[in-house]
Every structure is written in C-alpha cells, then in structure tokens.
Amino acid sequence: MKIAKKKKIIAAAAAILTLIVSTGLTVSFFSDYEAALGKVALHMSGETQIQEQTADNEKTIKIVNTGEQGDASVVARVSISPEDGDGVTYAFEKSGDWEKHGGYYYYKKVLAPGKSTSAITVTITVNGEKLTPDQMDFNIIVNHESAIAAYEYDAAKNVNKVTKPSGWDYIPTITAPVE
Amino acid sequence: MKSRKCSKKTLALIAVAALLFASGGLMQTQAQLSIFSQDYNAEFELDHLRVHLLENGKDVCGGNNTLEHKDTCLLLQARGYDGKTPGTFEPGRVYKEEIAAQNGRDIPEYVRLTIRKYWMKADPKTGAMVKDTTLKPNLIHLGYGSKDYNSGAWTINPAETTTEASTYYLNTVLAKGATSAKLFNTFWIDKSLVDPGNIITNESKPTSDTDEGVTTTSKTITYTYKYDGYIACIEADVQSIQTHNVNDAIDSLWGVTNVSASGGKVTVK
Numbered sequence: 001m002k003i004a005k006k007k008k009i010i011a012a013a014a015a016i017l018t019l020i021v022s023t024g025l026t027v028s029f030f031s032d033y034e035a036a037l038g039k040v041a042l043h044m045s046g047e048t049q050i051q052e053q054t055a056d057n058e059k060t061i062k063i064v065n066t067g068e069q070g071d072a073s074v075v076a077r078v079s080i081s082p083e084d085g086d087g088v089t090y091a092f093e094k095s096g097d098w099e100k101h102g103g104y105y106y107y108k109k110v111l112a113p114g115k116s117t118s119a120i121t122v123t124i125t126v127n128g129e130k131l132t133p134d135q136m137d138f139n140i141i142v143n144h145e146s147a148i149a150a151y152e153y154d155a156a157k158n159v160n161k162v163t164k165p166s167g168w169d170y171i172p173t174i175t176a177p178v179e
Numbered sequence: 180m181k182s183r184k185c186s187k188k189t190l191a192l193i194a195v196a197a198l199l200f201a202s203g204g205l206m207q208t209q210a211q212l213s214i215f216s217q218d219y220n221a222e223f224e225l226d227h228l229r230v231h232l233l234e235n236g237k238d239v240c241g242g243n244n245t246l247e248h249k250d251t252c253l254l255l256q257a258r259g260y261d262g263k264t265p266g267t268f269e270p271g272r273v274y275k276e277e278i279a280a281q282n283g284r285d286i287p288e289y290v291r292l293t294i295r296k297y298w299m300k301a302d303p304k305t306g307a308m309v310k311d312t313t314l315k316p317n318l319i320h321l322g323y324g325s326k327d328y329n330s331g332a333w334t335i336n337p338a339e340t341t342t343e344a345s346t347y348y349l350n351t352v353l354a355k356g357a358t359s360a361k362l363f364n365t366f367w368i369d370k371s372l373v374d375p376g377n378i379i380t381n382e383s384k385p386t387s388d389t390d391e392g393v394t395t396t397s398k399t400i401t402y403t404y405k406y407d408g409y410i411a412c413i414e415a416d417v418q419s420i421q422t423h424n425v426n427d428a429i430d431s432l433w434g435v436t437n438v439s440a441s442g443g444k445v446t447v448k
Contacts, residue, residue, distance in 0.1 A: 029428040030286070030421040034232040036239040038253025039299070040268055040411045044373060044404035066399070073269055110269075146400055150370040151271035155325040160272045166375040178273050178365065 046072040046113065050144035057130045059122045063144055067113035074111050075162055075171065076146040077104040080122060082139075087127040090140075094120045099172045108172045110149045110162065151176065229283030230290060230419035233358065235275060239415075253413055254366060271370030276321065280349065280359040280417045288419040289440050290349040291433065292333075292362055294321065295414040297343055308410060316343050318369040319411045323361065332360035334447045338437050352422055352443040368411055377405040 046067035053060045063076045081103075082090045095118040098105045107117045122140060123130075147165030154161050162174040232239045239252045254276065280290045296316040299308045323329040332350055339346035349359050371377075380403045420428040425440040437448040 029424070029432055030228045031419060031428070031432050032228040032230045032283075032288075033416060033418040034230060034239065035414065035416040036232055036234075036252035038413045038415075040254050040368070042270070042368065042372065042406055042409045042411065043268065044270070044407040045402065047399055047401045049399045144400070146402075148373050148402070148404065149269050150373045151269060151273070151367075152370065153271075153273040153365075153367065163271065163370060176269075176272060179275050 041070075043070050043072050044148060046074060046148065048074055048076060048111070048144070048146040050078065050142065051116075052142055057124045059124075059140055059142075061120045061122070061142055062116050062118070063107065063111065063146065064116045065111045065113050065146075069113055071113045073113065073149045074146040075107065075149050075165060075174070076111055076117065076144060077106045077168070078120070078142055078144045079104050080120070081141040081143075082122065082124070089125050089128075091123040091125070092120060093123070094118070101170045101172070104170070106170065106172045108174060110174060110176070111146075149174075153178075227284075228286055228288045228419050228421060230288060230353075230417050231281040231283050232292075232415055232417045233277070233279040233281050235277045236279075238281070253415060268368075270368050270373050273322075273365045273367045276363055276366035277361045278321070278363045278415060279361045280353060280419070282353045282355055282357050282419070285355045287352050287354050287422050289422060289425055289429075289445060290353050290359060290417060290419045291336075291346055292349075293339070293344060293346045293414075293416045293418075295344045295412075295416075296321075297412050299410040299412055301408060311409065314406065314409065318372065319413065320365075320367050320369060321363040321413070322365045322367075323363050324365075329360055329362055329364075333362050334445070336435065336438060336447050338435065348438060348445045348447055350445055352440075352445075353419070366413070372406050373404060379403045379405055379407075 046065065049064045049066050051062045051064060061078060061080070063078065065071075065074055080092070082088075094105065097108050097118045098120060099108050100106075105120060109117075111117060124140075145168075147168070150163050150165075151160040152163050153159075158178055160176040160178060162171060162176075164171040234253055254274075278292070278294075280292060282288055282290075296319040298311040298314040298316070298319075300311045300314075301307070302309045321328070328335065328347060333347040334350055336346045336348060347362055353359055380401065382399075382401045384399045384401075418433070420432055422440075422443075429435060429438055429440065439446050439448075
C-alpha cells in the first residue's frame with residue numbers, strides 16, 4: 001500500500017513538472033524593443049530694432065533681430081515716406097535682398113536672431129544738388145514691422161514657404177528646404 | 180550486519196562516483212586532444228530578436244536607447260543638430276524626420292511602432308517642466324509626404340489610437356537584417372500657434388542718438404506669444420516579436436485581439 005501511494009505521488013509530481021515545463025515553453029516568446037524621446041522647445045518671443053543713420057544727405061536704414069540665440073526668426077518690412085518739397089528728389093539704393101511692393105520694402109530672407117538686414121540708403125537732393133547738414137530740414141518717416149516667421153509646406157514642390165503674417169497683404173517668396 | 184550493508188552501499192556509491200569522475204576527466208582530456216575539421220564545424224547561436232529604431236537612416240542613440248535615459252535622441256534635424264545653429268526651430272516649417280525599423284539579427288520578426296505626442300511647459304510655481312494637457316497633441320505633426328503616415332507599408336490600429344498615442348503595424352514580416360519602409364518622413368509644429376490670437380505682447384519703443392553729426396534713431400518691436408517656451412515631445416517605441424506562434428505572441432506580449440499575422444502578412448481588423 002505504501003509503495004503504491006509513493007508511486008502515485010511520484011506520478012503526480014512528474015505530471016506537474018511536465019505541465020510546468022510545457023507551459024514555460026508556450027509563454028517564452030522572443031521579443032525586443034527600442035524607444036526614444038525627442039523634444040523641441042518653442043521659442044516664440046523676440047525683438048527687432050530698426051537702425052537709421054543720417055549723415056550728410058543720406059539716410060541708411062537697417063533692421064536687426066536683437067533676439068538671442070534660441071529666440072524666434074522673423075520676417076520684416078519697412079515703409080519709407082519722404083516729405084514732398086519743391087525740387088526735392090529721393091534716390092533709394094538697396095540690394096537684391098529687398099523687394100518693393102505697395103508702400104513697403106520687404107526683406108526677402110528670414111532674419112535669424114542676432115542677424116541684420118542689408119541696408120536701404122536714401123539720398124536726398126534738391127534741384128539736383130546734395131544737401132549739406134545745415135540744410136537738412138526734411139522728414140523721412142520710416143516705419144518697420146516684423147513678425148515671427150511661420151511656414152506652410154508645399155507638398156508638390158517639397159519645400160517650405162513663409163506665410164503672410166496677419167495684417168500683411170503681401171510676402172515675397174521665401175522658401176526653406178525640407179531637411 | 181546493518182553497518183556492513185551500509186558500508187557496502189557506500190563503497191558501491193564511491194566506486195560509481197569515482198568512475199563518473201574518471202570518465203569526465205577522460206572526456207575533458209579527449210576534448211583537449213581531439214582535432215576537429217573546419218569543414219565540419221557547425222556553430223549554433225541561440226539569440227533573441229533585435230530591432231532598431233531608425234531616424235533619418237541612423238540607429239537612434241546608437242542603438243542603446245531607453246526612454247529613461249535618452250530624452251534627446253529624436254528630432255535632431257528640427258533641433259538644429261545637423262550642423263545648423265541650434266535654436267532656429269520655426270513653426271510650420273517641415274523638417275526631415277524619417278522613422279523606420281531595422282531588423283538587427285538573423286531572425287525574421289514582426290514589428291509595430293507606437294508614437295506618443297504631448298506638450299510640456301514650465302510649472303508656474305516651481306519652474307520645472309511638467310506635462311501640459313491643455314494644448315492638443317495633434318498640433319505636433321508627423322507625416323509622410325502629403326499623407327498622415329506611409330499607409331502603403333504600415334497600418335494604424337484604431338483600437339490603439341488615442342489623442343496622444345497611435346500604434347502602427349508593419350504590414351509584412353521584417354526579414355533578417357532588413358530595414359522597413361519609412362513610417363514617417365516629416366515633422367512640424369502647427370503654425371496656428373503663432374496666430375494673432377496667441378500674441379501676448381507687442382510693444383514698440385523709439386530711441387534717438389546723435390554722435391559727430393550722425394543721428395541714429397531706433398524703434399524696437401518686442402513681441403511674446405502665448406506658447407513661448409512650450410516643449411513639443413515625441414516618443415517612439417518600436418517593438419518586435421518572433422514569427423513562430425506569432426498569434427500567441429501577439430496576444431500574449433502585445434495584448435491586442437484585433438491584430439493577427441499569417442504567411443508573413445499582418446492583418447489589423
């Protein structure tokens with residue numbers, strides 16, 4: 001009787017072991033993973049400054065993005081309104097970075113923090129002659145506007161295009177590659 | 180008599196142990212002395228699966244990445260770490276962000292990839308960055324050309340899609356050493372964040388200065404937007420499982436009931 005009981009116990013233990021082993025095989029699946037995190041901070045504040053230098057009969061106009069590294073890039077435009085007068089003429093000299101449209105000169109690049117536009121120079125002459133500093137009694141009103149540079153994607157051309165800031169009726173074509 | 184029987188048994192056991200020990204020693208000696216032929220040498224490597232997360236063709240963080248330790252692995256292009264000056268990230272601008280999976284072993288595998296998108300901002304009291312749930316995750320975009328993702332090679336599982344996370348299954352088994360088709364290839368932040376309604380301040384201050392006949396006048400425009408300083412976060416988690424008993428593995432490891440695989444193809448119901 002004792003031997004029979006022992007045999008039964010051994011058989012039961014063997015069966016349990018077999019079950020454990022076979023169950024272990026079923027749940028031992030091979031798997032792997034890799035995970036990563038990326039973060040991008042939004043820098044949506046900034047500061048631009050217009051700098052006008054007047055000397056002799058010339059006025060030189062530039063816009064500077066005075067933001068620090070990490071601040072926003074901007075688009076900029078200026079309006080230049082010289083005062084009318086008899087025999088007074090104004091000559092505008094600018095590089096190809098500027099485009100005149102309507103009453104504004106638009107800078108045709110995105111202005112990154114710490115960067116300055118190229119200059120627009122206004123030369124004043126009266127009856128074809130340059131004015132001396134003591135004759136300078138003309139107003140040239142210069143206004144500048146800037147807005148954070150925002151883009152939209154042109155899927156057909158696979159390129160980013162700067163969008164018109166709110167309140168602006170025009171923006172020159174400024175593109176950035178997808179990279 | 181009893182003690183004599185025991186000693187006999189003990190002697191027998193000692194003899195068996197001695198034999199086993201001797202035979203083991205002999206086997207070792209034989210192994211050391213034997214000469215094997217290179218032609219008939221076979222290696223068996225029992226190895227687990229390996230899957231890599233690729234960003235723009237490179238293994239993210241050199242393949243040694245976990246969310247706990249590598250919080251700046253993705254979005255390298257957008258953050259300007261491709262040679263550009265860091266900090267020139269621009270809203271609405273589309274950046275190259277090619278996400279794919281690569282089989283890193285000699286065993287085929289099935290692959291899925293989960294993307295989580297969310298925002299963080301500075302806690303006004305402590306200054307620590309904390310998760311923000313007010314700004315919608317869908318303002319953080321991943322895309323594939325003009326599509327949301329590469330639906331020709333991957334399938335999104337609606338059962339595993341929330342406002343924050345989505346899981347995509349590679350439609351076919353990923354062969355040994357192979358690289359999958361890209362799931363995404365672009366990343367951008369919605370430009371609506373710079374809409375006029377999100378401007379907090381827009382100040383203008385004039386200044387003037389004259390020096391040696393040169394007059395300099397300046398006007399400064401300062402602006403701040405509502406979401407300045409927010410951080411857009413993307414987590415990518417690629418997972419792979421074996422091809423044998425794959426449906427049991429899907430059920431057991433991935434815990435989804437509407438996904439199955441057969442004959443190298445994955446079906447999302």
